[in-house]
Amino acid sequence: MLCVAPLDAAHDHRLVFGAWLEWLRRRDAASVPDLVCTGAPGWGAEAALALLDNAPTLRGKVHLLPGASEAMLDALYRQCLFTLHNGGPARWSGAVTDSLAHGKPVLMPAAGDQPPGGGLLHFEAGSEPSLLAALEALSSDPAALEQARVAIVPLRPWADVAADIMAEAGRLAAEAGPTPPLPLRPGYRTPLRRLRHRHQHSAMAVAETARAGTQWHALEEWGVWSRPGAARLSLPLGEGMAGALHLELDLRGPPQDQAVALQARRKGGKALPAIEVVLPAGAERTVTLAVPPGDGAVEVLLDCARAVPLPEGLRVGIGLRALCVARDDSMEDRLAMLESRRFKVVEALPRG
Incomplete structure (x- = not known):
């Protein structure tokens, strides 16, 4: 039997292991099925692990495989009689869906509004x-187990679901109107990193929206890595920003020296000549780009021809920590830009 869930208080493996131990006390060990648990220990796992450590007969029947690969999980699903999901009566997880997708019934706590059937x-x-009564009944009655298996409603493969989601996202993107101006405050640095705040605010929107296309990795605590090749920023600006601009990018180099070609333009306009910057391994540098006047959004290309591998396996181009835009003809903007570069300005992030 298979249990795919973290070993934590929410999934109460102490209850499961206790039922198995009682089962072993009542029956010959050879007649009791093995239990394979693939979850890693988490908060509240101490009681379950203590029971396992202090019961040698239980250790011979319960096998912990934290960090099982997808291939191993697939094999475990194929070989198990059924799966056990003790996540509480109101909990449904991907493990339940995966079990049903493999044609394996799921034994789980009863919920008032969830009748049995469909493989549950x-x-x-x-x-x-x-729990013990249900385990004994299912393991000793192949006909009942087969009846539950036959009742499973066939589920669509995850690949088909993902394809439909991407198609719908593409349709919505094609039908969407122009992107509204980003709330960029002239002269002030906007971080392009994962922001952890209880309330939504404009900095989060900028960090997500400014990165255009698919040539970016996910936001991290410090900033974001581009993928190898040409990554793009798109910055639709509000009123009063149609003149010539200065755009600063705070870059971070990957673990190896990296060259990046930077080019700015207005959407629909002519691009200015690219400049090439070489960042030593791990170095941080601020680069200033001139942006021509125009009504279109500011677009920036960051082109890294060479892929650099990170220790965790990602292949990256260049890192980007923040950006700052200032109007050429505004001394106030230029001074604020200089101060934001040289000093750490402590102020509350806007919520709007």
Whole structure:
């Protein structure tokens, strides 16, 4: 039998292991199926692990495989009789869906509004005797188990679901109107990193929206890596920003020396000549680009011909920590830009 869930308080493996131990006390060990648990220990796992450590007979039947690969999980799903999901009566997880997708029934706590059927089998939530009775009944009655398996409603493959989501996202993107101006405050630095705040605010929107196309990795705490090749920023600006601009980019080099070609233009306009910057490994540098006047959004290309591998396996181009834009004809903007570059300005991030 298979249990795909973290070993934590929410999934109460202490209850599961207790039922298995009682099962072993009542029956010959050879007649009790093995239990494979693939989750890593988490908060609240101490009681379950202590029971496992102190019961040698249980250790011979319960096998912990944290960090099992996708190939191993696939093999475990194919070979198991059914899966056990003790996530509480109101919990449904990807493991339940994966089990049903592999044609394996799921034994899980009963919920008031969730009748059995469709491959779902129930026991009384929080009851070790009820769980043990269900385990014994299913393991000793192949016909009932086969009936539950036949009742499973075929599920669509994840690849088909992902394809539909991407198609719908593409349709919505094609039908969307022009991107509204980004709330960039002239002269002030906007971080392009993962922002952890309880309230939504404009800095989050800029960090997500400014990165155009698919040539970017996910935001991290410090900033964001581009993918190898040409990554693009798109910055639709508001009123009063149609003149010539200065744009500063705070770059970070990958673990190896990296050359990046930078080019700015207005959307629909002529691009200015690219400049090439070479960043030593791990170095941080601020680069200033001239942006021509115009009504279109500011577009910036960051082109790295060479891919640099990170220790965790990502292949990256260049890192980007923040950006800052200032109007050429505004001394106030230029001074604020200089101060934001030289000093750490402590102020609350806007919520709007």
